[in-house]
Amino acid sequence: MLEWRTMVIEHMMSQSTSTLPVYLKIISEPSKQRISSDPDNHKTSPTTGHHTDNLYSIAAGMTPGELSEALAQLTVNLPQPNRNIAFLFTGQGSQYHGMLRDLYQSSSDVRNTIHRCHDYLLAKHGIDCLAVLFGSNVDLINRTENTQPCLFMAAYTLASLWQQIGIQPDYLIGHSIGEIAAACFAGALDLESALDCVAIRARLMGQLPKTSGMVAVIADLDKTIECAQGLPIDIAGINHQKQTIVSGDYAALEQFNSQCQNMRIRTTPLCVSHGFHSRHMDPILDEFYQEVSGIQFKRMNTPIISTVSGECIDEISADYLTNQIRQSVNFLKAAESLPDQPLFHIEIGPQPILTRMIKKIRPNNQIGLASLNPKIKDPIALINCLHVLANQCEIDWDFVKSGLFS
Incomplete structure (x- = not known):
């Protein structure tokens, strides 16, 4: 990311509802002012092929002070042509x-x-x-x-x-x-x-007897299967290389936890109503x-x-x-099946x-x-994402100005 050199204020809005004031500023800079070894890449949206005259950034806050603080830290995210x-x-x-x-x-x-x-x-x-x-x-x-x-x-x-x-x-x-x-x-x-x-x-799931649960295991699939040997336990999920989810009735899960402890594998019960999957x-x-x-x-x-x-x-x-x-x-296998690219x-x-x-x-x-x-007000979290994506796609800035706060 590069710091802004010159700023053109395209839009500033203070939009309030009865309970939720949001202060928003959208800033654009002519892309021709951007110094780059490959300036053409910075004028074309990689996802849509849309040619833009400006680079955009956006900041928001729940108070004028928060907006000022966000603007003081504002940088521009350049387009990344090969990132889907x-x-x-x-x-x-x-x-x-x-x-x-x-x-x-x-x-x-x-x-x-x-x-x-x-x-x-x-x-x-x-x-x-x-x-x-x-x-x-x-x-x-x-x-x-x-x-x-x-x-x-x-x-x-x-x-x-x-x-x-x-x-x-x-x-x-x-x-x-x-x-x-x-x-x-x-x-x-x-x-x-x-x-x-x-x-x-x-x-249908809610009507099932509440006699089963789920446990997250800090271990790979093979090690989890080893811990579950001989127990009526099912592999409910494979989240990543070091986390597997199991389901079973409460008695089986208690035995499973004991076997995991014996193998020095950490487990965490999940707050769910049933043993899904x-x-x-x-x-x-x-x-x-x-x-x-x-x-x-x-x-x-x-x-x-x-x-x-x-x-x-x-x-x-x-x-x-x-x-x-x-x-x-x-989820592990699905994520690994995504293209091998950023x-x-x-x-x-x-x-x-x-x-x-x-x-x-x-x-x-x-x-x-x-x-x-949950730790950030919804519009601020969304705007933080949009700031990263501002020059990646053909953003409907009119909708951002009106549709998000109306």
Whole structure:
């Protein structure tokens, strides 16, 4: 990154709602003023081929003082012609009460998308996502029948928002429930059908006996299998080279933890309602398939790298989604199947989880960006990402000025 030499103020806005003031400044500089050994690369967006006259940067704050501080540290990110974009759709465990609240308050486009999902889920499936996300009962979000629809809604809203801004991904990866959001975004099924899939999946899982759980193991797959020898334990997920997830009933997990301790392997129980991606899902598979088998699936417009097979796919089916409930989530293999080149990895979910995993899998020259972060106000987190991407794609700056804060 290079420091600004000259600055042309294109736009400054102080936009307030009843509860969420946001101060935004967009700055542009004529690209011909940029000294470079290859100036043409800095005038063309690598993703769209769009020729630009200016280089952009953007800063935001919740107060004028925060904006001034952000501007004092502002630098320009030059285009990187060979760096494509991957959207990573987060799975269960990333949820928290109040997620999306700030964007819901600041953007009418976000509100409209959330209301479209909420109204359909409430009318057809009796799921009140607004009450779950923003109501007084903070525990509702952690009930599987609520968690999965709310996570889908968050992912679909964020992916749609990035698309409106001008960010179009080259690759998609979805972790568990995130794969349905990725498939919907890629056009494999329409929004209402995707909401049906998610609501049915969540309802059936939520109705299962709460007799099983999940444990994260700080070990590779082979070592985890060794620890599970002789126990009714299933490999539920392979997150990266040094973290594997297992599912089992509580008695089996207790024995598994003891065997891990004997081998000096650290484990952490996960805060989940059931042992997902395991034999404990078997009782719902037939019913799930029957309920979603009438959905019409289409070929995707953006490839998904499957966390079931680790391969690039361009279509899914009721069979695939049923199998996905039972099979391990192999995020490691999916991430390794991305092209061997630098990428922007944008987390499409409530907090940075998959971007942290992918840094362990692909540590060299990868850039991870979190759409949301519970430690940062939503619009600021989004603007921080947009600052990095400002000259990478053909950004719709008019939408940024009005659609994000309206």
